[in-house]
Amino acid sequence: MSDKRKIAEAAIVRLSVYNRALGEIEKEGLEIISSDELGDRIGYHATQIRKDLSCFGEFGEVGKGYFVRDLRDAISRILGVDRKWNVALAGAGHLGSALLAYPGFRQRGFNIVAVFDNDLAKIGKKWEGIVIQDTSELAKTVKEQDIRIGIIAVSPQVSQEIVDTLTSCGVRAILNFAPASITVGEGVELRNVDLATELECLSYFLTNEAEVRTEVLRKIKNNNGEGG
Amino acid sequence: MSDKRKIAEAAIVRLSVYNRALGEIEKEGLEIISSDELGDRIGYHATQIRKDLSCFGEFGEVGKGYFVRDLRDAISRILGVDRKWNVALAGAGHLGSALLAYPGFRQRGFNIVAVFDNDLAKIGKKWEGIVIQDTSELAKTVKEQDIRIGIIAVSPQVSQEIVDTLTSCGVRAILNFAPASITVGEGVELRNVDLATELECLSYFLTNEAEVRTEVLRKIKNNNGEGG
């Protein structure tokens, strides 16, 4: 019943997880997989998977399952990763250089084609085949290179400023690592990755372990699995 | 109505966001803030904030708002970050070294006190004051240093193995950066940060921009703000 209007963000995240898992399954040589087995591997209910997919079409074969390759292609199309995206990286510090060095992004179609910094010691240097540019060149480069996605790996103090520069150049998708409350205009998608928040969630869990354990036991009694 | 039993994970993430924002507000010199203004700054409804807090107690003053410092202390206690946590880092590669160099974790009470790798060229070297150890020493070190949290920054192929080693040593909280479907036993909290997934969500948004725009317009008509 292909209807893209009411797709939950959480469902999109799951599609990406399905895709990664399908990649692993493909490597193992499996050609067909049921929603049940896929769910087992990644810790979701089979119905969740089928429901998520049903928003976009029918990809399975009744009584059989899903052709791994076909489903992967379908999800890739849905996510828009059946193409290349040019990405700009702002901030060539510790985190920025790790991101730049990571081959996984390119493998998935995300090419970091430009890196910006304001540190004169870095500007002009070539890292991973890319010359680090001054932030003043951002607007020009974004247009020239058709950059659609920006990654923020600068200090929190300047993150909003860099986001504004990027969006004013037409960048409509931003992945932010700076622990700051960034705001963007409508039509711009912002995703925040706050690693301190991740650790704080773990701290909460450890601090409140007993209560959580009770919850886990209740869930197990109701025959639920691991949550991923 | 202090009842920690039915707290949604999403609420915990928000508490962490509130705390970071309160830190910024404190730096600005503000001593009191209303849920309304806090909500404006971080893109949540005031009622969401009040509801989240109400699970843990009453922290505000009617007609006045919240004392910034007091609320921050209260949330820190709730999250369990009113203390220090010793953290182990597995994988001293590109990402691992960025995490190790980041002062923000220590500032928030998360001390990376041990780093493990299996690369002979790295083992024995001292980074940021910490000697990189062979993974075979993990069990001993985890006990000696009272390590409660593990960070996985090794390749996906070995990530499950390292997770198993950590949990078998009693580590009950794991932050995983490897793009793999990790499973953990009950009583262990696992948080996955998959950066490729983050980019794929942005790709989805860009690919389906038109539909999303419609959605945004609908929300604005209903007086909703930015989602953060």
Added chain:
DNA sequence: CGGATGTTGTGATAAATTTCACAATATTAG
């Protein structure tokens, strides 16, 4: 003092999301 205003905490309500239940259909074994 008293009315206007501001703000919290929370029960009730609404909305979103997940899970259940099952019809429909394919496959397999005999």
Added chain:
DNA sequence: CTAATATTGTGAAATTTATCACAACATCCG
């Protein structure tokens, strides 16, 4: 061919999460 088994896609139900609405109370200002 038929019965047994497997699996999808989806409407309905259940559950979870977010928002609304408002009583209760504090503060401000004349």
